[in-house]
Structure formats: C-alpha cells, structure tokens
Amino acid sequence: INVTKHFKVTSGLLGLQSGLVRAVDGVSLHVNKGETLGLVGESGCGKSTLAKCIMGLTPVTSGEVLFANKALATWEEKALRSKIQMIFQDPYSSLNPRQRIGSIIREGLDIHTIGTKEDRQEKVNGLLQLVGLMPEHGQRYPHEFSGGQRQRVAVARTLALDPQLIVCDEPVSALDVSVQAQVLGLLKDLQTQFGLTYVFISHDLSVVSHISDQVAVMYLGRIMEIGPSKALFDSPKHPYTQALLSAVLLPDPTKQSHRIPLSGDLPSPMDPPTGCPFHPRCPHAFDKCKNGRPELVAGESGTNVACWLHNA
Ligand code: SF4
Ligand code: MG
Numbered sequence: 001i002n003v004t005k006h007f008k009v010t011s012g013l014l015g016l017q018s019g020l021v022r023a024v025d026g027v028s029l030h031v032n033k034g035e036t037l038g039l040v041g042e043s044g045c046g047k048s049t050l051a052k053c054i055m056g057l058t059p060v061t062s063g064e065v066l067f068a069n070k071a072l073a074t075w076e077e078k079a080l081r082s083k084i085q086m087i088f089q090d091p092y093s094s095l096n097p098r099q100r101i102g103s104i105i106r107e108g109l110d111i112h113t114i115g116t117k118e119d120r121q122e123k124v125n126g127l128l129q130l131v132g133l134m135p136e137h138g139q140r141y142p143h144e145f146s147g148g149q150r151q152r153v154a155v156a157r158t159l160a161l162d163p164q165l166i167v168c169d170e171p172v173s174a175l176d177v178s179v180q181a182q183v184l185g186l187l188k189d190l191q192t193q194f195g196l197t198y199v200f201i202s203h204d205l206s207v208v209s210h211i212s213d214q215v216a217v218m219y220l221g222r223i224m225e226i227g228p229s230k231a232l233f234d235s236p237k238h239p240y241t242q243a244l245l246s247a248v249l250l251p252d253p254t255k256q257s258h259r260i261p262l263s264g265d266l267p268s269p270m271d272p273p274t275g276c277p278f279h280p281r282c283p284h285a286f287d288k289c290k291n292g293r294p295e296l297v298a299g300e301s302g303t304n305v306a307c308w309l310h311n312a
Contacts, residue, residue, distance in 0.1 A: 038212030046221035091154035102138025227303025
C-alpha cells in the first residue's frame with residue numbers, strides 16, 4: 001500500500017497581459033496521507049498558483065503533478081479528480097446566495113445521483129452535524145450565517161464528495177481570531193476522523209504552525225525552506241523564514257526574537273532578481289547571493305534550506 005501522495009510541480013507558467021510569468025519555479029513537494037503540508041509566503045509568492053496546479057486549474061508547462069502516484073495530466077477520470085477538493089478564503093463568494101444551505105451541500109451528491117433522494121438528504125443532515133451545525137440549518141440561506149458558519153458550510157459541501165486531499169487556500173484569513181481557532185479545530189478533527197490530507201495555504205505563520213506537520217516557505221515561486229513544522233518554527237535557518245517568524249507572535253513568548261525588518265517590497269515576479277531571489281531584501285546577503293541561485297540542501301535542524309549560508 002502506498003501511503004504517500006506525491007505532487008510535483010516543476011514549473012508552472014501563468015499568463016498575464018504583459019507576458020509570461022514564472023509563478024512557480026522548480027517546486028517539488030510531497031505530503032503524507034493524513035497529514036498537513038503548510039505553504040507560507042507573502043501574497044504574490046506563487047502559493048495560489050501552486051494550489052491551482054495541484055487542482056488542475058492551471059496548466060503545468062513542464063513537469064507534472066502526481067496524485068496517488070498517478071500523473072494528474074493523464075487522469076481525465078472524474079473519479080480521481082473528485083478526490084481533490086478545494087476550500088477558499090471567502091466561502092460567501094462561492095455559495096449561491098439564493099440557494100438553501102442544504103441544497104448547496106447536496107449539490108455534488110445530486111449531480112452524481114449518489115443514493116436515493118432520502119439517502120442524500122440524510123447524508124446532508126449528517127454532514128451539517130459533523131461540521132457543528134444542525135439539520136435545521138439546511139433550510140436557511142448563506143446570508144443568515146456568520147463567516148465562521150459559512151466556512152463550516154463550505155467544509156460540509158467539500159466533505160460530501162468524499163475527498164482524500166483538500167487544498168485549503170487561506171481558509172481562515174477572513175475570520176476573527178477566536179473563530180479561526182474553531183474552524184482550525186474542526187479541520188483537525190475531520191482530518192483525524194477521515195484520514196484527510198491537507199495542503200494548507202496561508203500568509204499567516206501562526207495559523208500554519210498550529211495545523212501543519214510539514215511547512216514550506218515560498219518566495220517568488222520558489223521554496224526557501226521546507227521541513228517538519230517543529231524544526232522550522234523552533235530553529236528557522238533561512239533568513240526569509242527568520243524574518244517572517246520574527247514578525248508574528250508565537251505561542252511561546254520565550255522564543256520571541258526581536259523583529260527582523262524586511263526592507264523593500266516584494267520584487268515583481270516578471271523580473272525576478274538574479275541569484276538568490278531574496279538577496280535584495282536579505283540582511284545577510286553577500287557577493288555570491290547576487291549571481292548563484294542556491295538549491296535546497298539539508299540543514300542541521302532537519303529542514304531543507306535554499307541559502308548560501310547553509311550551502312558551503
Ligand atoms: Fe540571504 Fe544569500 Fe541566503 Fe539568499 S542566499 S537568503 S541572499 S544569505
Ligand atoms: Mg493567494
């Protein structure tokens with residue numbers, strides 16, 4: 001039995017008005033079944049493009065995306081594709097305002113005419129309870145719910161399709177902190193109960209640290225550092241990871257380091273810097289960083305790091 005899901009995106013190109021942008025560049029990731037891979041970075045770093053590559057929504061120009069060891073490009077089979085689902089930041093925009101919650105959740109089941117009508121309604125009631133709502137809620141409309149409840153509805157709709165892998169793109173970023181914790185707790189419980197695998201995308205490191213087994217830090221379409229969540233948060237090795245971490249309040253205040261300011265803006269992905277893409281903003285940059293691009297190598301804390309300081 002193969003318990004590993006691999007997906008590998010060697011390069012994804014995104015078409016924009018003014019040309020082609022290499023949005024995801026040489027990224028190779030895998031996530032174990034039943035675990036969570038966190039993808040962190042500033043907006044524009046290629047996280048969402050990577051998610052779209054995984055979902056098959058963006059063509060991958062070279063390389064391939066593998067799921068359950070099958071190349072996604074070859075699986076026209078709806079069965080396999082439906083095993084990968086996505087949850088978005090703003091469920092409101094993806095929930096039809098004129099449709100009752102129950103019918104929104106039931107839609108996927110209706111389309112595939114799974115079971116009898118009664119079976120499907122029963123399944124919807126069960127799903128509503130699973131995500132902490134009540135069967136009566138099925139009669140209501142999206143606007144009657146809070147942001148957190150709408151995200152629960154979106155989760156129930158996703159679960160109706162029996163997914164194995166769920167790509168969560170900033171799923172709690174629009175919610176208040178206390179509600180964030182509840183939705184994260186729900187996602188974790190469901191993961192344990194159903195053996196779900198998550199790719200969890202966020203710009204918020206503290207959110208990612210709570211839910212992820214492995215974390216990848218992205219910058220301008222490349223992975224800067226990747227490894228077990230604990231190693232990455234306890235002992236970040238890449239200057240970019242260190243800067244991101246220094247800007248958030250960690251659960252353990254004794255680990256709080258002084259803030260490392262990130263100078264300058266995120267460079268345009270149209271015109272990425274030569275050498276290490278982080279060099280114009282890196283406090284440790286030296287000559288070599290301007291020309292040579294560091295590859296990911298194993299660092300001493302258990303993460304892989306793309307930085308010349310760790311790649312002698
Ligand atoms: Fe900084 Fe150089 Fe490391 Fe890039 S390679 S992160 S510029 S020290
Ligand atoms: Mg995004």
